[in-house]
Amino acid sequence: MSEQRVVVVTGASRGIGRAIAVQMAAPDTHVIVNYNSSPEAANETVSLARGRGGAATAMGFDVADPEAVKVAFDQIVETHGRIDVLVNNAGIAKDNLLALMKPAEWDVVMATNLKGAFLCSQAVVRPMMRRRFGRIVNVTSVVAATGNPGQCNYSAAKAGIIGLTKSLAREIVSRKITVNAVAPGYIETDMTAALPAKAREALLAQIPAGRPGAPEEVAAAVAFLASDAAGYITGQVIHVNGGMFMA
Numbered sequence: 001m002s003e004q005r006v007v008v009v010t011g012a013s014r015g016i017g018r019a020i021a022v023q024m025a026a027p028d029t030h031v032i033v034n035y036n037s038s039p040e041a042a043n044e045t046v047s048l049a050r051g052r053g054g055a056a057t058a059m060g061f062d063v064a065d066p067e068a069v070k071v072a073f074d075q076i077v078e079t080h081g082r083i084d085v086l087v088n089n090a091g092i093a094k095d096n097l098l099a100l101m102k103p104a105e106w107d108v109v110m111a112t113n114l115k116g117a118f119l120c121s122q123a124v125v126r127p128m129m130r131r132r133f134g135r136i137v138n139v140t141s142v143v144a145a146t147g148n149p150g151q152c153n154y155s156a157a158k159a160g161i162i163g164l165t166k167s168l169a170r171e172i173v174s175r176k177i178t179v180n181a182v183a184p185g186y187i188e189t190d191m192t193a194a195l196p197a198k199a200r201e202a203l204l205a206q207i208p209a210g211r212p213g214a215p216e217e218v219a220a221a222v223a224f225l226a227s228d229a230a231g232y233i234t235g236q237v238i239h240v241n242g243g244m245f246m247a
């Protein structure tokens with residue numbers, strides 16, 4: 001078994017996932033940088049993680065594809081013998097008003113954002129139970145709590161993530177595995193850059209901190225929940241949103 005802590009971050013080629021992968025990188029850690037369609041960007045994340053003195057490997061698979069997820073996690077366990085941390089970060093948005101939303105727009109968001117977290121969590125639970133240690137951190141969103149027009153699919157998937165987090169936390173806490181969620185507010189990434197200027201202004205106006213968040217500010221909360229120090233915290237949702245919503 002590898003002596004290094006093994007951390008898997010899904011959707012780590014860009015944005016929040018990249019910041020998480022880099023933040024978690026350390027000399028005693030091997031970070032697996034998952035991506036779906038951006039291998040070059042994933043390789044940049046790998047370089048940044050290695051720059052912090054740790055090992056890192058890019059691994060392409062679609063989190064919504066059960067067979068691809070199984071093959072990938074089997075390979076990680078075979079190579080390293082352990083998975084210490086899983087961060088379910090991969091996510092997409094396909095915004096539309098409900099009246100206009102196509103079933104395909106609903107399905108693809110559910111598949112990536114919710115089923116992906118289910119599949120990857122299922123893949124790590126047994127290896128973590130065998131070692132009586134594990135940390136699962138799921139990336140949800142402020143809109144799971146507040147709702148957002150145009151995001152019925154996205155907010156439903158992100159609210160589903162919270163239910164998954166709490167139920168799985170109860171199932172496996174006795175094996176010393178914690179399951180928590182981090183709910184970012186408005187964070188500057190490719191995802192939010194795609195919003196129309198008016199929608200961005202409206203979001204900014206709702207943030208008491210008066211500015212959008214940085215991916216590194218989300219990564220800091222994820223890294224804490226993934227740390228040994230957070231062993232008594234499970235089933236929780238930590239909001240990282242500059243005061244945009246207070247639970």
Ligand code: NAP
Nearest residue numbers: 011013014015016035036037038063090091141187189191
């Ligand atoms: P982003 O910049 O658009 O990056 C999305 C990441 O997810 C990319 O690395 C992408 O990989 C990956 N991904 C997408 N579909 C995938 C799939 N089927 N399988 C594997 N990886 C996949 O988004 P972001 O803003 O960093 O968001 C990261 C997470 O935070 C998401 O879950 C998002 O919902 C959540 N979030 C973001 C905000 C925000 O304000 N930005 C707020 C709340 C929550 P490829 O590039 O390889 O396709």
